[in-house]
Amino acid sequence: MANHRIAAYLTRSDRRQTTTDESAAFGGSFVATRLRDAVQWARKYSFFPYPFVTACCGMEYFSTAGPRYDIDRFGAALPRFTPRQADLVFVVGTITHRLAPILRRVYDQMAEPKWVVSFGACTSSGGPYDNYAVVQGIDRIIPVHLYIPGCPPRPEAVLDGLIKLQARVQHESRATPWKGIHGSGRPLPD
Amino acid sequence: MHDDENQATPGEPSPLLRKVLARLGQQVLEHRAWRGDDRIHVDRRQIVEVCLALRDDPELCFDLLVDVTAVDYMGQPDGFRRPVEIWDRNRAMVRRGPLSRHQVAMPERGPLPRFAVVYHLLSTRFFHRLRLKCRVPEDDPTLPTVTTVWPGANWLERETYDLYGIRFQGHPDLRRIYLDESFVGHPLRKDYGKRDEQPVQPLHGPAANEPRRPH
Numbered sequence: 001m002a003n004h005r006i007a008a009y010l011t012r013s014d015r016r017q018t019t020t021d022e023s024a025a026f027g028g029s030f031v032a033t034r035l036r037d038a039v040q041w042a043r044k045y046s047f048f049p050y051p052f053v054t055a056c057c058g059m060e061y062f063s064t065a066g067p068r069y070d071i072d073r074f075g076a077a078l079p080r081f082t083p084r085q086a087d088l089v090f091v092v093g094t095i096t097h098r099l100a101p102i103l104r105r106v107y108d109q110m111a112e113p114k115w116v117v118s119f120g121a122c123t124s125s126g127g128p129y130d131n132y133a134v135v136q137g138i139d140r141i142i143p144v145h146l147y148i149p150g151c152p153p154r155p156e157a158v159l160d161g162l163i164k165l166q167a168r169v170q171h172e173s174r175a176t177p178w179k180g181i182h183g184s185g186r187p188l189p190d
Numbered sequence: 191m192h193d194d195e196n197q198a199t200p201g202e203p204s205p206l207l208r209k210v211l212a213r214l215g216q217q218v219l220e221h222r223a224w225r226g227d228d229r230i231h232v233d234r235r236q237i238v239e240v241c242l243a244l245r246d247d248p249e250l251c252f253d254l255l256v257d258v259t260a261v262d263y264m265g266q267p268d269g270f271r272r273p274v275e276i277w278d279r280n281r282a283m284v285r286r287g288p289l290s291r292h293q294v295a296m297p298e299r300g301p302l303p304r305f306a307v308v309y310h311l312l313s314t315r316f317f318h319r320l321r322l323k324c325r326v327p328e329d330d331p332t333l334p335t336v337t338t339v340w341p342g343a344n345w346l347e348r349e350t351y352d353l354y355g356i357r358f359q360g361h362p363d364l365r366r367i368y369l370d371e372s373f374v375g376h377p378l379r380k381d382y383g384k385r386d387e388q389p390v391q392p393l394h395g396p397a398a399n400e401p402r403r404p405h
């Protein structure tokens with residue numbers, strides 16, 4: 001099955017121009033670019049999410065992960081409850097300033113490649129909590145690759161976001177887009 | 191509704207309040223039964239005595255301390271009795287727009303102490319509840335701890351200390367409980383800026399230095 005799908009994928013001709021490290025090493029050969037596509041295809045269908053759940057949005061995360069919406073269809077079913085085994089962190093719920101160093105440490109402990117999903121209004125912008133205690137958007141602490149709006153987002157929105165993230169993972173053109181501030185390559189300050 | 195609540199004259203005491211008054215006598219500075227809630231004010235120096243009496247009296251038997259919290263009555267000229275017009279006037283000015291916001295004047299501090307510490311008591315035998323209040327002045331926000339009466343008061347008093355800066359004398363471990371140890375100030379006081387963030391993790395990224403959204 002998997003081989004068949006790779007074959008189907010690789011026969012598509014509308015591939016992007018690659019200027020990646022690998023393609024430079026292989027002289028931009030057909031083999032290198034196809035290999036990279038295959039690796040990215042494998043990555044996008046085998047997310048190991050780490051649910052960093054702190055608040056009410058968690059209910060919708062559980063609902064998404066449950067059998068009715070079945071996140072397993074997208075290959076992201078198996079949550080790992082240690083960041084060292086995860087490559088995708090769902091930040092779900094209100095992040096307070098007191099919790100911010102812990103979230104940063106979780107992000108730092110994840111092995112690369114890694115992606116961050118900001119799940120809900122609280123993590124994206126502080127949401128309803130415009131006050132002294134809540135971080136006004138986790139993009140002030142760690143890079144964010146995908147924002148899912150809603151308070152809380154419906155499972156459909158989460159699945160839509162996941163599909164968009166998969167598309168992004170498939171088409172990432174730089175070698176290490178998860179590095180630095182919003183993929184800029186600039187290192188994160190301490 | 192507020193007028194009713196804030197009248198100075200106490201209404202008819204409820205059956206529970208009658209029992210409490212019979213037990214505590216002169217220690218009750220003020221009492222009121224309003225819409226099913228019974229409330230008494232006591233002097234803060236007598237709080238431990240009063241709590242012991244309420245807990246151990248077989249008629250009252252308040253064996254469960256549900257909550258300890260505080261109220262900041264800052265800017266209310268005669269304390270908790272007639273705050274409504276002032277806050278209404280200020281709110282109307284705030285609503286008029288951002289430009290008039292700085293014109294909001296806090297009224298002079300009134301003669302009554304600024305804070306009130308509130309204890310909610312429940313008897314698991316008789317299922318009656320009582321609200322116990324102590325006024326605490328701003329320049330000396332201290333109060334004896336009631337952890338000796340109900341051990342469960344420990345974290346509740348820490349929370350009150352954390353958010354209001356009220357110091358409970360004799361508390362075994364009076365540290366902040368919600369906020370970081372490095373936090374300066376007590377955020378639920380009315381004079382703490384609502385958006386005065388004190389980040390523990392340094393902020394960075396594109397949104398780090400964005401101005402906060404206006405209301």
Ligand code: SF4
Pocket residue numbers: 055056057058092093094120121122123127128150151152153
């Ligand atoms: S965005 Fe809404 S539902 Fe989600 S954690 Fe914040 S308040 Fe709760």
